[in-house]
Amino acid sequence: MLSHLPILQVVVPLLAAPACLLLDRSRLVWIFTVLACGLSLLISMLLLYQVSQHGTLSYDLGGWDAPWGIEYRIDLLSAYVMLVVSGIATLVIVAAGTGLEREIPLEKQTVFYVTYLLCLAGLLGIVATGDIFNVFVFLEISSLATYALIAYGRDRRALWAAYQYLIVGTIGATFILIGIGFLYSLTGTLNMQDLAARIPDSAGSRTASTAFVFIVVGVCLKLALFPLHLWLPNAYAYAPSLVTAFLAATATKVAVYLLIRLHFSVFGEQFASSSLPLHGILLTLGLAGVFVASLVAIFQPDIKRLFAYSSIAQIGYMIIGIGFGTAIGLQATLLHLFNHALMKGALFLALAAVVYRLGSADISAFRGLGRRMPWTMAAIVIGGLSLIGMPLTVGFVSKWYLILAAIEAGMWPVALLVVTGSILAVVYVWRLVEAAYFQPPENELPEGLDGPDRREAPLTLLVPTWLLVLVNIYLGIDTRLTVGTSGAVASALLGGGQ
């Protein structure tokens, strides 16, 4: 069975979803979903182990050889991203056991879990596959599921946010599809490895450049690169809190993965940098994203929205890393991809706990929260410190590598700007800390939320949150796993010639 792990990784959640619909008892469905997510987490760990021991795995679906059939191709990079995705998915779904009851009516929960599993399967499918059209198919699955998940928010504006995202996301997907079509017309193949071998033959043609541009723009819409980020703040702010935690930690990460995969493995660094001044564009947009989004974040009264803008800024950092075009820059991107998933996962889960107790994520709800919900608030503070990039947290590791990359590339101003960006993060995290620890609590709680609701969040929400927080600290101190893996991936992508 071990040789079938690559496909099981995707098929387990994919088939668990319709099976869930047949169960139709919301408690049972939850247990089943947790099992399915846990199983896929286990598979992703095994895969990472296998890949690190034996190198890249290739799996021919339907028994057909690669360019004719669809190939699943798991290398270190995809195993690494799948571990993040399935890990976060599992933690969030564990928290959903109690966290969901106040946000989604009981009769809709079954369909919610089905959609959640479909989204997970879609994201994993994008990462696992080595076939560019298969990417599109699973992108559609995950995107459709995402739109639906966002629209579950209680606020009616959630519908509008989901609709906005649907329009933008569909445009992005269409761009990617057009790019894929152009590539097929040039090469006659859809397999990524085969494409990588055949693209250099038509490197000078305008069709190839257009394909590249369309694919990059499409993916950048998905990963909310400034200035294509407008869908993200609303989507994150109005989606149910747990959905936000899941999406913030996985969906944009998978989009970044896709950019790296298509940029480095399919088109190749040489093609990408010769057809366009791509590095300059990515650096500029990344920096602009960091500053604009961080500045906007400082003035947000809604904390979910604040962290949504902060996500856009963090994506900016990842893009800067790619923009250097060096191995160490790419390594910084990969580190930040992993680390940002950890911090935002922890932060949004903690916010979900706040919303669960207080029914709101407005800054006014946070007054005096340090005393009312000490553990939750402590988690938010540590997550925030990690976001700023304090030593001993994972945030420091990725910022450190980013600055190293900037210095190595001789771009002192960029290094300086990265540090300045962190100072902006200090400002918006401080607002939260100030409200929670230095302002008296509001005397009256919202109606109907008295008595036990004054207390700490339930353990089922706290434990996953703190697990993530502890991982944040642990990996901030013992950096062997993340730095080692990302370093190996970066040099393979840039040095291996493909």
Next chain:
Amino acid sequence: MLLLLAITALAIAWLRDLFAAVMLAGIYGLLSASFFVSVDAVDVAFTEAAVGAGIFPLLMLAALALVGRNEQTAYRRPLISLLLVSITGAALVLGTLDMPAFGSADAPPHNHVAVRYIEESPKEIGIPNMVTSVLADYRSFDTLGEVVVVFTAAMGVLGLLFTGRAASPGSATERANMYDHRVLRVVSKMLIPLILLFALYVQFHGEYGPGGGFQAGVIFAAGIILYAMLFGFGNAQRVVRPALLQILAACGVLIYGSVGVVCLLSGGNFLDYSQLLPDPLVGRHVGILVIELGVGITVASAMILIFYAFASATVNSEEVA
């Protein structure tokens, strides 16, 4: 034909009346289907005809019943969008300039992967329709993905709109608005059985001619939706219950997936049908038939579910009003 397509597309963008726009979109679907026929892509044409000209206008009409036929937003002239669209269009044209000429024999698509599909598939898979060979066997995992896309769409609509409440018998909704159109009623009574029968033919004939699970499912759903439109939503729900549809939609995906799992358990890779039976060719045959059945079931029930969701939302909003 392309000119007609362009004119229709412009007209759709120009029109303020949503009802007319939907009708034109149906025409657009039919036109593209004929265009696909003229470039010898009959399978694609069939799908486009069934989806673009068939089920799409039906579902849009159901949505219009919910929101009304006129646009409610003010009409603006979005210059920036126009600029962006022009740039995109220019980029597309620029991209196609260098493209290998249409139908040229030495274009890469005709010389790489496709060669094996055309030359070997009758031997390797043993069915005459190569499109089905590619869709249901060489790239059958993509098709599984597409079925899941349809399933996801149904789940999304279900989660947002469907209340699961059947219209109470004898209420105003029992008799659909169209019930008084005697001619429509009689004609459709004759047509619906034929439509359903045709769907089954398309379903099981996909290996030999154009067709297969997707088209069959859509046609089948169109038959049921037609019935619901003419004889009332309540009546249709009594024939095909929503709960049953949910189960069927899930089962279709599961049937497809379990074929893959069975292949896996009998020693092959996921979806390697040749492992299903001792004779690999027969195994492939059986595998394709079963997965097409799964596709058909999921597509049909997902489409009907989506229609029901719109219809039930309309009924509810009428009852509130």
